[in-house]
Amino acid sequence: MTTPLTTSPRTVPRVPLLLIFASLLAQPVDAQDDWRAWGRDGGNQRHSPLTQITTDNVSTLVPAWRYEMPRPGLPSRPAQSTPLMVDGVLYLSFPYYRVVAVQPETGEELWHYTAPGQWDSAEHQQHWTGGSMRGLAYWEGDDRTPPQIVFGTEEGELISLDSKTGVPNGRFGNDGYVDLKTDDVMNGFPNMHYGIGSGVAVHKHLVFTGVHNADETGSKGPAGDVRAWDLRTGELVWTFHTVPHPGEVGNETWLDGSWENTSGANMWTFFTIDEERGILYMPLGSALNDFYGMDRRGDNLFANSIVAVDAMTGERLWHFQAVHHDLWDLDMPVPPILFDVERDGEAIPAVGVMTKYPVLFILNRVTGEPIYEIEERPVPGGDVPGEYYSATQPFPVKPPPFGRISFTMDDIATVAPEHTAACRELLMTYDGGRNRGPFTPPSEQGALVFPSTGGGTEFTGGTFDPTLGYYIINYADTGHISTLERVGEDPDREGYVGPPESRRAYWHVVDRLTVDGWPCWQPPWSSLVAVDVNTGEIAWKIPFGTVEGAPPGLLTGAPNSQKGGPTSTAAGLLFIGGASDRRFRAYETKTGRELWSVETEQMISGANPITYMGADGKQYVTVAAGTTLLSYRLP
Secondary structure (H helix, E strand, O other): OOOOOOOEOOEOOOOOHHHHHHHHHOOOOOOOOOEOOOOOOOOOOOEEOOOOOOOOOHHHOEEEEEEEOOOOOOOOOOOOOEOEEEOOEEEEEEOOOEEEEEOOOOOOEEEEEEOOOOOOOHHHOOOOOOOOOOEOEEEOOOOOOOOEEEEEOOOOEEEEEEOOOOOEOOOOOEOOEEEOOOHHHHOOOOOOOOEOOOOOEEEOOEEEEOOEOOHHHOOEOOOOOEEEEEOOOOOEEEEEOOOOOOOOOOHHHOHHHOOOOEOEOOOOOOOEEEOOOOEEEEEOOOEOOOOOOOOOOOOOOOOOEEEEEEOOOOOEEEEEEOOOOOOOOOOOOOOOEEEEEEEOOEEEEEEEEOOOOOOOEEEEOOOOOEOOOEEEEEOOOOOOOOOOOOOEEEEEOOOOOOOOOOOOHHHEOOOOHHHHHHHHHHHHOOHHHOOOOOOOOOEOOOEEEOOOOOOOOOOOOOEEEOOOOEEEEEEEOOOEEEEEEEOOOOHHHOOOOOOHHHOOOEEEEEEEOEEOOEEOEOOOOEEEEEEEOOOOEEEEEEEOOOOOOOOOOOOOOOOOOOOOOOEEEOOOEEEEOOOOOOEEEEEEOOOOOEEEEEEOOOOOOOOOOEEEEOOOOOEEEEEEEOOEEEEEEOO
16 A cells, blocks of 8 residues: 555645646546446446356456555554446545545555544544545536546535545635535534434535434434535525424324434435436435334334435335334335336336345335235234234235245354254244244333344345346345333333434344354345346345354355345356355356355455456456455456
């Protein structure tokens, strides 16, 4: 790694401009292999047209270069970032609000930016400080503003940098910075957390921001509203109320006036954009609190919904709610993917959406109508005093669930006799787990809930191969005992921020049903799944990852291996990390056959690979593993 060149909002960095210009001149004018957005394009297909690396030669991949990301003097935090590749420059973000531009063929640093702040002070060593910096956005600029790299921080800042130099754009907000913590979204709780946890998105001259407002603050707190800002000035253009105000569609689903000052219902993952039609898709999370909702009775629109709006105005076009009155923290973390469904010779514009639950909803992305039927099915209620329980939840008829959603003692793991015996003993302390099927709610007695809070799927999302029509994602069969305990007057259990009226009525306790790290239900514990969107059927499903100590030949999948998403290519390959066995893998997209893997020094945790063509004529595959950016190519 070259010596970093740190910039500040008012200091022009000493950037090796000759090096940058030489690099840019060496690039082709029309770079068809660019990776200009988190999902490569606004539709989040994460599919590359490159074909140099094939199913025949992928097994010969070798390391090309590596870039080290740790910041001296600060606690190590693994990067969850996906790089961008634009016009021959690779851009990377990583913890403690750092952004770098590097040579894509060598990893040599071109410029380096660090957001202002004393991140090494005791005051800032808190839960969210430093941020994961999961993604960047690129704006091509206009006749007054050069191309920009745009991102948000967990401190509630929106920042725009010159892509050639890393200098903040003086025309944007206050010398390149916009303060997102405005009175209209803070709801009178100025000291509560409000920041960008994943990424922002760009369409024309607008940048869209969601928010990460911390789950543990009680039901009241900052709003989860989605907003659009003018990249030319930093001015606010529109606001969409994710918890509808009186007179707005959906307000009637918040009974007893519970809409007011409700926190959550936030867009904390990645946006999706139909760039041709100018539609912005917002996958929204659950309302707070995550595990009980007696003070937010009703179905709670637009929590746990995908909402399609006009990107330029914020006007709602349609919505679909995947979970009514969420009591499981299911959110909608998976970034929606746009694709076409072929039916009777017609191409139907579609969008695939998921919560943490193992079901894929496929909707017409223009109208919101289901392409495959969706049924409202009865689900268990509960007995927590004053709680509201939705009598039904939506399930797609196709595709079928591709992960565990229920449990009986017949499902206990039989990987090894000692493990089975220990799990049986553990489960009997919970009367067999008290799982009553899909959407079993948390209770004061405790109940086995699938998936666990961490989810079966995550923000890393999936990929789509347009040639095969396959939507591919990795899923982990996670579960936990979900127990609600009354807070009472215990001063240590009243929530961790906020005034008395925002504190918890209940304390949510999680017990993991594992023995020596192995879950107590039958494997596979993680799977890679391909869904044929043209038929609604599962094309293939394979265990993802391995477990040390499992009997030879038993395909278990690695537990909790949902934190890495796949990237596919036109050569019939997909690349993915995220398994807890620390291996980076390549598979054949058509069959799921594993073709190559390499063990990384650190786990790939929340980062997705990208692939691009270098100026040297080599195709590279690059991914963040822990605190290192790794790049591979053919010999």
